[in-house]
Amino acid sequence: xxxxxxxxxxxxxxxxxxxxxxxxxxxxxxxxxxxxxxxxxxxxxxxxxxxxxxxxxxxxxxxxxxxxxxxxxxxxxxxxxxxxxxxxxxxxxxxxxxxxxxxxxxxxxxxxxxxxxxxxxxxxxxxxxxxxxxxxxxxxxxxxxxxxxxxxxxxxxxxxxxxxxxxxxxxxxxxxxxxxxxxxxxxxxxxxxxxxxxxxxxxxxxxxxxxxxxxxxxxxxxxxxxxxxxxxxxxxxxxxxxxx
Ligand SMILES: [Zn+2]
Numbered sequence: 307x308x309x310x311x312x313x314x315x316x317x318x319x320x321x322x323x324x325x326x327x328x329x330x331x332x333x334x335x336x337x338x339x340x341x342x343x344x345x346x347x348x349x350x351x352x353x354x355x356x357x358x359x360x361x362x363x364x365x366x367x368x369x370x371x372x373x374x375x376x377x378x379x380x381x382x383x384x385x386x387x388x389x390x391x392x393x394x395x396x397x398x399x400x401x402x403x404x405x406x407x408x409x410x411x412x413x414x415x416x417x418x419x420x421x422x423x424x425x426x427x428x429x430x431x432x433x434x435x436x437x438x439x440x441x442x443x444x445x446x447x448x449x450x451x452x453x454x455x456x457x458x459x460x461x462x463x464x465x466x467x468x469x470x471x472x473x474x475x476x477x478x479x480x481x482x483x484x485x486x487x488x489x490x491x492x493x494x495x496x497x498x499x500x501x502x503x504x505x506x507x508x509x510x511x512x513x514x515x516x517x518x519x520x521x522x523x524x525x526x527x528x529x530x531x532x533x534x535x536x537x538x539x540x541x542x543x544x545x546x547x548x549x550x
Contacts, residue, residue, distance in 0.1 A: 310369050342376070355382055361385065364381075365378055389432035406445065410448055440516075461485075464486055471484065472496045479535055
């Protein structure tokens with residue numbers, strides 16, 4: 307068994323047997339990872355962290371070869387994001403972010419860029435006063451990094467660029483061009499500003515995206531579209547997983 311050390315953001319924890327905890331982390335070097343912390347509930351001082359959800363820790367673990375559950379022997383708190391924890395709305399958004407990460411990323415698939423996006427999101431949730439914007443930006447970036455490649459710049463059915471009016475289809479989970487629009491009777495038009503914002507967020511670095519000014523209608527539309535897109539794809543993924 308190899309001993310590994312990495313930075314890890316706690317996605318969630320649950321009690322295991324009488325004294326242990328199983329934790330799901332998103333780590334810098336190993337992606338999403340599950341570990342067991344033995345005896346932590348009997349002896350709280352055994353680890354230098356209480357493993358609060360969305361805290362940043364440095365963990366040491368023994369990498370198991372034949373199980374997805376690794377033995378964590380050390381866990382030191384690096385940042386508890388106390389400013390997020392002191393605001394109910396921010397707690398809610400950070401929790402949503404953790405759920406999103408757990409659903410989007412396959413286990414033990416290293417994705418350092420995604421780790422940086424999650425970390426920057428938590429850092430900026432602590433400091434800025436528009437937390438919803440941070441979450442929308444994180445959502446767009448994490449969707450792309452997890453391989454979902456949202457079709458927000460071309461038609462989800464024929465892949466043609468959309469130059470005229472774009473319409474969003476929940477049924478197909480993306481934008482439809484005017485030629486394909488007839489395939490979904492429930493589609494609704496999308497503001498050009500919303501598409502432009504998504505494209506800008508996809509190609510810009512984290513700090514540049516924070517300067518983006520999102521007007522209220524665009525922000526609301528963005529949130530609505532991203533939620534529907536996510537629901538469409540995660541449901542599809544869950545169905546596929548059930549078949550497998
Ligand atoms: Zn089309």
